[in-house]
Amino acid sequence: MSDYTLTASVRNDLGKGASRRLRRANEQVPAIIYGGEAAPQPIAVDKTSFYKALEEEAFFSSVITLKLDGKPLQVVVRDLQRHPYKPLVTHADFMRVDATHEITMRVPLHVVGQDESKAIKQNDGELHQLANEVEISCLPKDLPDYLEVNIAELEIGSTLHLSDLSVPAGVTIVELSYGEDHDQAIINITKSKVMSEEGEEADEGGAAQSPAADTAAEEGKDEEGDKE
Template identity: 55%
Template sequence: MKLFKLNAEVREDLGKGASRRLRRTNDFVPAIIYGADQAPTPVMIDKPSLYKAVDDEAFYSSIITLNVAGKTEKVVIRDLQRHPFKPLLTHVDFLRIDPTHKLTMNVPLHITGQEACVGVKDQDGVLHVLATDVEISCLPEALPEYLELDVSKLEVGHTLHLSDIALPEGAESVALSHGADHDTAVVNVTRPNISADAEDAAEGEEAPAAE
């Protein structure tokens, strides 16, 4: 798993006006750290390192080390707020982690074997990816950077579900913990749609010539 480290400073000047002033400096992004039965800590995150980190998919499902005034905090992202129309981050919520308590996180799902997929390569089917992440529950030490699902043997008319995804030891699917009826489809292969005009044309070609 990738290691993410960010530098932060404690915020003394609070409130919406203070946050706006902080963002205008272009050096920091306002944030807060909460959880683990501790008081919330308003902080400001070094902007260049934060912007670099958020471009990495793994950042959103990784344990992050925050260096706050010489003290380290282990956290995960809980919310990332963006400006409604500008490419700017406006606020970040970090959740402290407790190594003895399970986390609930959305982990990216990587679909592998697409080029070799039987249903697409040999049966002229169309592959449909129905989920891009999976919500799991696990201890922090078991948190994966991403999950994988191989579709190379998937045939036309077949579907893979949440239960087909291999999870790390100690991790469980939040959806499946509610019962088998929550075993939703993740990826399938279907036959391509044929338009009515194409079907009529095909039927015309197959019809015997009138005598």
């Protein structure tokens, strides 16, 4: 689990106008914390460290230490609202986490082993990744940044399902708790489809002649024969 720390302050000036003024100052991002037994709390997150953290994939599947007016608080990112065309985050939602209670998060799948795969490198296999992330449940201390899928030994025609994933101790895949019918495919390897072009017969001048033209020519010959 990666380690991220953000600095924030309680936000008392509320409303759309206040949020716009905060964003216009370009130093903080309006946000809210909710969950647990405490009431939802509007906050403002320091922009520089927040934007830097957003560049890393692991940030979205990590427990974050939020220093709220100097007091540390454990949270996870639940939602981001972004500007429709500018590279700006207009609002962020954080959820409080309790070390003694499991949390449900979506974590990315990292596929490895492509360079060692005989199916791909030697037998014209084509990799199809059918899922990019998986929903898991675990205690905050057991939350992984991602789940790894090794395809080095897969053969053409092979399919991996959620039940084939190797997960760390204390981690469960939420979808599998609903029964075997929810054991969805996440990876498969198929034979590459190579498009072949059939050569066309050329006429005496070297130009290709279509089947329709051939048929018309044959009919013309038949008509001449009938006239004779």
